[in-house]
Amino acid sequence: MVGETPQSHVDLADPTHLHFEYVARMGAVIDVFRDKGAPITAVHLGGGALTIPRYVAATRPGSRQQVIELEQPLWDLVRENLPLNRDAQIRVRIGDARAGLRRLPASMTGDVDLLVSDVYSGARTPAHLTSVEFYRAAAGLLRADGVLLVNVADAPGLAFARGQLATIQSVLPHVAVLAEAQVLKGRRFGNLVMAASASELPTEWLPRLLAAGPHPAQLLAGADARGFCRGSAIVTDADAVASPAPSKSLFER
Secondary structure, eight states: OOOOOOOOOOOOTTTTTOOOOHHHHHHHHHSSSTTTTOOEEEEEEOOOOOOOHHHHHHHHHHHHEEEEESHHHHHHHHHSOOOOOOOOOEEESSSOOHHHHHHHHHGGOOOOOEEEEEOBBBBBBBBGGGSSSHHHHHHHEEEEEEEEEEEEEEEOHHHHHHHHHHHHHHHEEEEEEEEEEEHHSSOOOOOEEEEEEEEEEEETTTHHHHHHHHEEEEEEEHHHHHHHHHTEEEEEEEEOOOOOOOOTTTTTO
């Protein structure tokens, strides 16, 4: 917890147990976007307790992972109380997520399979991590068929989420959105997981992602995803704002 906002949930005995609903949806994408069990190169913006990096290490042994986490005291707390397995190839770098992209090894440019953006300052994603300039920098790390995964929290109406998808799609044209049905319909506050790539997302993903849950689930892809954000302006550094503050029940399952 940071203040009253849940940040991470980790099961040291079973790192494949993903407690938060949106994290489980991210895990479902990670399960299907490469051959089962194949190691990947991943970058994670926002470390928390390293829930997703631990999941990747457990389900895709041999994966190389870099994590950029802003708070040194948080990482010290996690390292002491929730230690990583010795064979996990996870490097944690301390610093701002956007600035940290520029400090990654040059050899990673164009060689990353998966980039996860799940950054919160308290309960909101900072504005400078929501702009087209940020997404261009992130996309530059990805392989041609690499995937960007973004956690977007929004209020009913989904104006912020629509703007985020329009912005991401302007950089990585093939997009999909996965969320609980009532959230995706804009009826209540919640998290939407956005997946994007420079390459077409395989159509066989869709039924597998829906079947993976948590339920009830809804997924938009292709024309449906483009329609979801049609008419929304692309966010720039000049007009970016932080994500809306979530409700206290957001992370409950």
